[in-house]
Every structure is written in structure tokens, then in C-alpha cells.
Amino acid sequence: MTSSDSSLQLNHTPGHVKHSGHNLTGFVIFLCSESIIFLAFFAGFTIFKLTSPEWLPPGVDGLDIKMPLINTIVLVSSSFVAYFAERYLHKGNLWGFRIVWLITMLMGAYFVYGQYVEWSNLEFGLGSGVFGGTFYLLTGFHGLHVITGIGLMGLMLYHSFRPGNYDKGDMGVTAVSLFWHFVDVIWIILFVLIYVWQRY
């Protein structure tokens, strides 16, 4: 090779190979950022609860914990179910993944149903002081995330029937699964703040 020909080709170090798959990086950054909205709401709730002169609206003496507790158990266990679905996918058992993934979705749907039943039986509304406002804001905002999560899982289920869907890896399923765990952890904090804390 003469030196003038060196302009045609260059000797490269394979430095860019590690650049595949920044979708997950972006998604994790998004989740960290999203968690701060919840953190703001949690901080607001805590400050209101500690400083508000009249916390509960007149005629309300606290929240019933039984129904939300069942909901919590369902949602928390659905996170483990989602993990097993992912394991099936890694092993290449596509139908195992689809069935267990669907069970996760159904558990999520049960949670939303339970939330709906709880909301419709409450005797206070959005405008019932700071207590009503924060209660509906927190549970509603979290509920929106649960519904979004179920929608995303449905999308992943639909994609799993597309031939060659996993040729480039299963980043989508990993991301949705992460989102589901995130929604789960947020709920645990929310449950402790709203339901458990009221007893003390």
C-alpha cells in the first residue's frame, strides 16, 4: 500500500461496538427522572400531614386498610410473576413467557379494579381539603402508571407474535418489566405513607 491510498481506508479500533443498546440506558434515565415527580408528591404529602391543622375532612375517620392490603399483595406478587415471565423468555420458552406475562397483566388489571372499587366507596372527594386532594392525586397518578404499564405489557405481548421480534434482543420486555417493578416500589411507599402511617 502506498501512503496516498491510506485515504481510502482507516485502521480502526473497534471502539463503537459497546454502543449497541442505549435504549435501556435512556429508559433507566427516564425512570429516575419520573421517580422525582413521585418524590415531590410524597414530600408534599408528608409536609401536609405533619403541618395541616385539620387533616381529615369532617365525617371521615380514616381509610379502610383491608382492600388496599389485598391490592398491595396482588401488585407486589405480580412483580415476581413478571420476573418469571422474563426468565421464560431468556430460556426461549415463548409460550411460557406469553402465559405468565398475561397473568402479570391480569394481576395489574385486578389492582386497577380494586382501586376503582375503593374510590367509588369513599365518602370524600378531590375537593375535601388537603387530605382528599393528596389522596386522589397520589393514588390517581400511580393508577395512571399502572394502566400505562398494562398497556405497555399488552404491546410487548402483541410484539411477541411478530416473527423475528427477538433477533435484536429483548430490550423492550426488559424495559417494561423494569417499569413494572418501578410502579410496584412506588406503590409500596405510597401504601406505607397513606394507609399504614394513618394508624400512628
Add this chain to the structure above:
Amino acid sequence: MTSTNFDPRILKAPHPVPGAPDNWKRFLSFNTDAKVIGIQYIATSLLFLLVGGLLAMIVRGELITPPADLVDPTVYNGLYTMHGTVMLFLFLFPVLNGLNNLLIPTMIGAPDMAFPRLNAAAFWLVPVFAVLLMASFFIPGGPAQAGWWSYPPMSIQNPLGHFINGEQLWLLAVALSGISSIFGAINFVTTIVRMRAPGMGFFKMPLYCWTAWGAQTIQLIGLPALTGGAIMLLFDLSFGTSFFRPEGGGDPVLYQHFFWFYSHPAVYVMVLPVFGIFSEVFTCYARKPLFGYKFVALASFGIVFLSLIVWVHHMFYTGTPNWMRILFMFTTMTIAVPTGVKVFAWVATLWGGKLRLTTPMLFCLGGLLNFIFAGITGVMLGTVPIDIHVGNTYFVVAHFHYVIFNAIVLGVFAAVYHWFPKFTGHMYYEGLGKLHFVLTFVGCTLNWLPLHWAGLLGMPRRVASYDPEFAIWNVIASIGAFILGVAAIPFILNMVSSWARGPKSPPNPWGAIGLEWLLPSPPPAENFEDDVPTVINNPYGYGLGEPQVADEDFYIRRAQEA
């Protein structure tokens, strides 16, 4: 012949839509090319600089005489609220995102941003919320009038009782702006962290990327808090909750915490990239390596960290307990340390350098001078007793504009001139550029320097009429503001005429060091395509005679032949 063992397909971002226009029409389309999006952002934001500037000139026209004679005081409230909102959300954030789009991929040798479609979506949200905000001028009751802070209980008043009102549109616009910024931030951070050229470790990365990275980190941490507060404010305004309504058991001061937790760091979102621009421009036109590169780089994240724990200094006079005031006074003072590191590094870089006083260099020198002044008044304001004395006077307004306009906007102009040849392929006219600088520097000094005195004498902000004893300072300030308005003329003339028929630019007209200068002007759609250079030396190696990348001659030759 050597064969490479890495697969260039991995590098490729999704291509622009097949059949996408290649002429000026691409700037009006949903284009996923970061360089097109960058110019879309910058052009849109400069348009809104004119809108915000026009609002400012009406404000200054009102204030040139003590009585409220030009506009009604209610209209005046709407004018300054919208001036602040337009300047921050429709000028500064978009213009910096535009620079990020142009500079980050080219500086680190990436073909595009990590998520091109998200990037385009982030840009196209800007016109949407711009229309929402502008529409609020034409609805009954007019635009939001509670100032850009939008403090309750003022902001949750709805005297006309319409469901759709100026404040509501303001909140929706701010929320959409937040979504757009988060999309952008995810993109910029991922791109910087994962798509750097081979050999470009973090400590070989240009400072603009460091500062943009820091700024976008603030967006990711701070913006959701403001969004949370804005959602609660919107519920209070429109859906009858009472989070911030004292009569319903709410706490208006809590909103101030949410607001300033983001909006103080937001100043650093804007100023950090300008610190990056200073570092790029000073080294290039002083022909010297940056003094203390590593410390300047790390100081960016020192600023990021500290900026998140100083917000209460905006609330020293709103019923904050004393221990909190003292605590936040100390954190506020601490922030002078990392910024001081940067300022001393720039001065040491300039010291003994062979300065070329081109337009970008002049803008940066002016910006640095103003920034040092603004930093001194900033330390004054961070002191509790002084702040309680001058809080809510024109001293605060003057300090704030010294940071935002006299330092940040001057830095942005410097960046526009410095990289104009690179991304348009044409040289700008130096004479018009220098005229723009002189008018801007004289205008901004006349505008805001006197207002410090007015503020120290006790002139309150946000009022349409004032005591005649402040008249002299306001006359000078208004003259300065009108000079700034005139300064727009040479700028627009320069940009339009040089892009249309300016002389062709070589790949590296300034003899600058950096990956972007190894590309042709303007760079091709995918920048370095398959031949991404390997970085072997530190950035800013001016005068050291060492190549920054391996096979530098190849890239220089290729850029010249293109």
C-alpha cells in the same frame, strides 16, 4: 488492505424518512437529523427572542416615565409575566437545546443523537406550547399575570370564572415545555454517555459536552419537581383542590419550594452550557490550552450538586425559619467556589495569550466581564440581611438580567457566530458582527447597571408606576433597552445575508481544535459516517503541535475535498 472488525451498522441511527426533502423545506418537516433539528430550535428561539424583546421594550416604554401612562397596570402585569416566560421557555431553553443538537454529536463523533425520533418530537412540542402561550393573549382576561414564578394564592385567582384562562394556558404550556425538556435531556445524556468516539474518555471530552451533560442532569432531577408543583397548582386553579389555598388548609409556601427547587437550578441549566462555550471560544482565540481542564470539567458537576441545595435563598423573606436561612446562605456562598474555579481558569487561559478579537471572542469577553459582576451581586443577594433589604426590588431584577442576558445571552451569541460557518457552510460578516456586539454590550450595560442603584434605593419590581425619585435610572435603562432592540437589526441582517450569499467557509476557518472542525462545512448527514476518528490527545491542545486524533491528516484532507 486492512479490514475493520467492527460493524458500522451498529453506529447507524435510523435514517431520515426516505424521500424527505433535502432543501430548505426539511426545516419545516418532522426531520430526525440532529443538525436539522438544531437549526429548527435556534431559528424558532431567535424568533421568540424578538417576541420577548418586543414585550420587554413595551415594559421599558411604560417605565420611562413614573406614572402608568402607556399601558393599563393589569396589562402591564401580563406583559412582564409573558416576557419572562417567553424568554425562558421559548428562547433560552430551545436555543441551548439547538446548540446541544448541533454540537454534541459532532463534538463526540456520533452520527446522530441516541434517539432521533424522540429528539424531533421534543422539538415539535415547542411550536405547540408556543401557540398555547401566544393564544393566551387573545382570550378573555388576557394572559397569566402572576409573574413567571406564578406564586399562589395570586396565581389561583380566577376572577372571570372561565374554565379556560390565561393562567391555565400558562401552566399547560409550562408542562409541555417540561415534557419537551425531559425528552431532550434523556437524549443528550444518553448520547454523551454512550456514543463517544473511540479513545474519547470523559477526560478527553470537550468542555461544552461536560457542561451540557451537567445542565441536562439538572433538568432530569429538577424539572419533575416543578412538574409536580405545577400539576398541583393546576388542580387548585381548575379542579377545586386546596393544596396551596390557605383557606382550605393548604400551604402556599410549599409551592415556592417546588418552584425554586427547579427554577434556581434552571439558571445553571442555562449558564452551564455558556461556561462550555466560554471554554471553547477562549482557548480557540487565545491559542492556548485551557488552564486546569480537569478542574474546570469537574467544577461543572460541583455546580450541579450545589445548585440543587440552595433554592431557599429565593425565600428568605417569605416566612422561612431562621435556621433554614443560615443553612441556605452557606450553601449559596459555597457555589462561588466551583464557579470561581472556572472564572480563574478562563482568566489564566487568556493571560499571555495572543488574543484574536473576532466577534465570538468579543461576545465571550463581554459575557465573562458581566458574569463576574453578576457573581458579585449574587453573593451579596445570598447574604440574608442584604436579601431581606433588597428582596423584590430592582436590585434583584438587575442581578438576574446580568446573569441571564449580559452573561448567558452574550455567550449564546458568541456560540451562534463561532459555529455559524461550521453548520451553514458560509462565513458571517465580521463588521456587522462587531457592530452587533458593540450595540449589545452598550445596550445591556446601560439597561441593567443603573437599575442596581434604583433597587438599592428601594424601587420595587413588578409595578407599572413608581416614585419620581427613581426616574433618572429608569430613563437610562429604557434607552439601553431600545439600543438592544436596535442591535437586533445588524444581527438579523448578518445571519440572513451571510447564509444566503456569504463567502463559502473552509472546514476549519478558525484553526480550532475539536472533532467538529475535522468535518466538512456543513457536515454531512451522518457526520463521520463509518470512519469515526480515534481520539489520542487531550482537547484544546493549542500550540502543542500534537494531533488530537489518529490519522488527523486523513480527516483534514477529506473535509477539504468534500
